[in-house]
Amino acid sequence: MSADALAPVAGPQPDSAGHFGRFGGRFVPEALVAALDELDGAWRTAMAEESFRAEFGALLRDYAGTPSLLYEARRFSAKVGARVLLKREDLNHTGAHKVRNVLGQALLTKRMGKTRVIAETGAGQHGVATATAAALFDLECVVYMGQVDTERQALNVARMRMLGATVVPVTNGSRTLKDAMNEAMRDWVANVDETHYLIGTAAGPHPFPAMVRDFVRGIGDEARQQCLDLTGGLPDAVTACVGGGSNALGIFHAFVGDEAVRLYGFEAGGDGVSTGRHAASITGGSAGVLHGTRTFVLQDADGQTLESHSISAGLDYPGVGPEHAWLHDTGRANYLPVTDDEAMAAFELLCRTEGIIPAIESAHALAGTVALAPKLAAELGREPTIVVNLSGRGDKDVHTAGDYFGILDKER
């Protein structure tokens, strides 16, 4: 199926201006509209071409290593009380689902004749993926990263530099992902002729949310078929973590039309939503405009963006992709917060039962699944089958997790 990963499907689509219900759209400086229109045109034209889809499919297969496995995690399942199938996006080249999106956008960058890509990154996964694609496609690459994140994700900073990218630590505002995104937008406004802004999640102005979703939706297409092959049926639930939300949309999209399949997005609850120290934009935020789109935002009474908090750099963002806001509005998907502690408990459980170290982002999906399983079992009167998007691997998080568990040697 990866050979035609962009074939049109009947899943939900925004209107022609990128509105998902009351969300989405374009809240951008006029200077960027021409570039967004150009991108929208290039994307739609490319999608309609069999040759583009074949090129993308071949890259996904031969370079990124997809389709990723759907692995039945038996020992984890036994602890959880559900049949848990892990969509192993952690095994992709560069270690996360993000490689799918960057390969798609890098192909478009070449098509548009642009020579430079810029990106924002939180955990560094998207920055590494972008630097990887830039090396592969011979594009100049500049990655904006909040200074706080460059410190907690130093390994990924080194990775990006090895791949030839310039990493710019962003020192203004809260010095995290949102400020990196502001800085990337400012760069884009100034250099839009030769530069493509390779946004790392299904957020930002139209066409990014729908386009990124389409580039990563192979996750769900694959998982749906793999689940049918493995179990003879569809899962009872599909779960994923939600920061900006690309991995969740990537796995949800194929299942949106399957009404019996419950969709769960787990947001970063940090210290707990009631403490105010969290990154749960849907469960703890309100509708607003941020980074070019209308969506759920963590904001104060005056519409100033609030700082988000999460042990996971990749979920530490005060907004969310507009399609999630819409799936929440329509009730098709459920969004629940998972605290840092819950995520780290599930992180440890997966390490010890399966020998798989997940990204802390993905550990939120695992923790949500742990909580969901007994409820779903009670409701169904049988053991549920749950597909979990294991969106990334935990190599980058070894330091954070080691600190959290207190297992690092003091002397160094």
Place this chain on the structure above:
Amino acid sequence: MSRIGVAFDKARADGRALLVGCMPAGFPTVEGSIAAMTAMVEAGVDVIEVEIPYSDPVMDGPVIQRASDIALAGGVRTADTMRIIEAVAATGAPVVTMTYWNPVERYGVDVFARDLASAGGTGLITPDLIPDEADEWLAASDAHGLDRTFLVSPSSTDARLAMTVQHCRGFVYATAVMGVTGARARTSDAAPTLVSRARAVTDLPIGVGLGVGTGAQAGTVAGYADGVIVGSALVRCVLDAPTEADGLAALRTLSAELAEGVRNPTR
């Protein structure tokens, strides 16, 4: 005709461009920003642009970002901005407000328009709201008699340029360069072309902003535009000053230089 329109007409009759000076509300404090804007008016700035500080100002360069951060750290609220607008409008100078969209949406678009009008504000410049997404603002600005200034850019297509100016009232904001706010060493080559493209599709006055910081640059822009919009260079006077009094003195000096510039258009 709007109060801004009257001011543009008068400047045009005098053979000069209008000088628009921008300052973030609440920077360095609420009272300090009123003093700064009043000093600008006294020294020859024709129109005051009050920018509502916002946490994520993607169209602003480092100077205005820093000033906005200081204002927000000082606890300025949108309601304070209304009070500042009222105080500055009392000087007699027209006061236009520049704001990113989320603070308006959060305040409530219609309530915001009502309060802005009753504070004496003439209208809004909206750097991240394009007419395509502006239905609510179009209705609220009509209901409360406010001007609408959308931005046009060197990258705007002819079709978008025509569509955008059609939704403007008061004046049009032409962004001189592809980039964010901040004084630059030389003025833009793209700006005259953009202004003449805009003139082909509108009779509204056209203000040019981004990158203007000296009297000479103001004179150059006054040679082809109806309004010269200056932000970062003025903000820097206050930002860099060791004391508030020094800041006000520097502001007066630069304002007077710019006012002289717009009276000596280079043609």
